[in-house]
Amino acid sequence: MLDALKPQPQDKILQLIAMYRDDPRTQKIDLGVGVYKDATGLTPVMRAVKAAEKKLWEDETTKTYTALAGDPAFSAAMVGMILGEGFADRAAAVATPGGTGAIRQALELIKLAAPGATVWISAPTWPNHPSIIKYLGMAMAEYRYFDEATRGVDFAGLMADLAKVKAGDAVLLHGCCHNPTGANLTLDQWAEVVKLLADKGAVPLVDLAYQGFGDGLDEDAAATRLIAGAFPEVLIAASCSKNFGIYRERTGILIALTSPERKAVVQGNLNFLNRQNYSFPPDHGARLVTMILGDAALAADWKAELEEVRQNMLGLRQQLADEFRRATNSDRYDFVATHRGMFSRLGLSEAQVNRLRDEHGIYMVGDSRINIAGLNAKTVPILAAAIAAVGG
Ligand SMILES: Cc1ncc(COP(=O)(O)O)c(C=O)c1O
Known part of the structure; x- marks a missing residue:
């Protein structure tokens, strides 16, 4: 029966993760996968989640x-x-x-x-x-x-x-x-x-x-x-x-x-x-x-940390828009600062996306969607310069 199965098309984002992992360059930047990352590249367990888990471990009496x-x-x-x-x-x-x-x-x-x-x-x-x-x-x-x-x-x-x-x-x-x-x-x-x-x-x-x-x-x-x-x-x-x-x-x-x-x-x-x-x-x-x-205290701490996450992404957006102005001598990337959430579609061609990957070690989804949280203060100028270099 299982002989009848045909291979499923590979998920493009999972494919990208594998390519990034196998890239030996140390300067590579991953803007593909859709998870939040802090300035050190980690996806942390939030403080309130850790505290709730500890309390749950102590208080939970059944797993029925x-x-x-x-x-x-x-x-x-x-x-x-x-x-x-x-x-x-x-x-x-x-x-x-x-x-x-x-x-x-x-x-x-x-x-x-x-x-x-x-x-x-x-x-x-x-x-x-x-x-x-x-x-x-x-x-x-x-x-x-x-x-x-x-x-x-x-x-x-x-x-x-x-x-x-x-x-x-x-x-x-x-x-x-x-x-x-x-x-x-x-x-x-x-x-x-x-x-x-x-x-x-x-x-x-x-x-x-x-x-x-x-x-x-x-x-x-x-x-x-x-x-x-x-x-x-x-x-x-x-x-x-x-x-x-x-x-x-x-x-x-x-x-x-x-x-x-x-x-x-x-x-x-x-x-x-x-x-x-x-x-x-x-x-x-x-x-x-x-x-x-x-729980009022846990909720307040969670909201505060979520706000840090949000502000971090907003800060990166503004920095990226500013760097784009410098690198391209134009305001055509100002939209990055007005977009919201974890992603922005930059509007690059597939050829430009491929060049960014091959020549600069910068990975993004083929439609030029970037995960803003994959950036940090040091990599923002690198991204802006690389995009300018491929004619973006
Ligand atoms: C638009 C959108 N909807 C829904 C989801 C579902 O996320 P999850 O199933 O991981 O909770 C995602 C996750 O990437 C998303 O981007």
């Missing part, structure tokens, strides 16, 4: 199963962090293995409820979005998002394409810190998108993987909150991988907003999907998050 939806305290804490007060009676939720698990379960829920629905994704988007949608055999359409000339949002194109959305279609939106471009809508633009999609009768699916990495914890949830207040039904797939730095613990949540009357049925369907796919969701990371959000 939780519930199909995970611990209700985790759901309540996450709904509070993302949406604030006032949504408890509308929010069904399940813990999932990471944000990816939440997206997968959201898509399965859409398929279960409306098998013919089209899922709209931004062009470009995180490659796992179309990959999972195709794997599930769902109909998919793209809406324009990125303006290659300005490296900002192609808002006119986005609105023109979303005008074609049909009632009952699902529209996948990045809640903040768009991956891979780093270009984001303003709140006024979000309001226009919300009005258009609400008039169409679309169902938003918000992917919130970087809350706290852009403009702040509440600021990064502002678009999601706007959406939550404007639609009768909303799906939110949130990840704790980045903002709690617990990538390998696989911690995420799918929140489905519905009417208070439908909530029990929706919750039952979410539980059902967890049961079919992996039964009980992972608990360790979710428990740490619950402990941190439920």
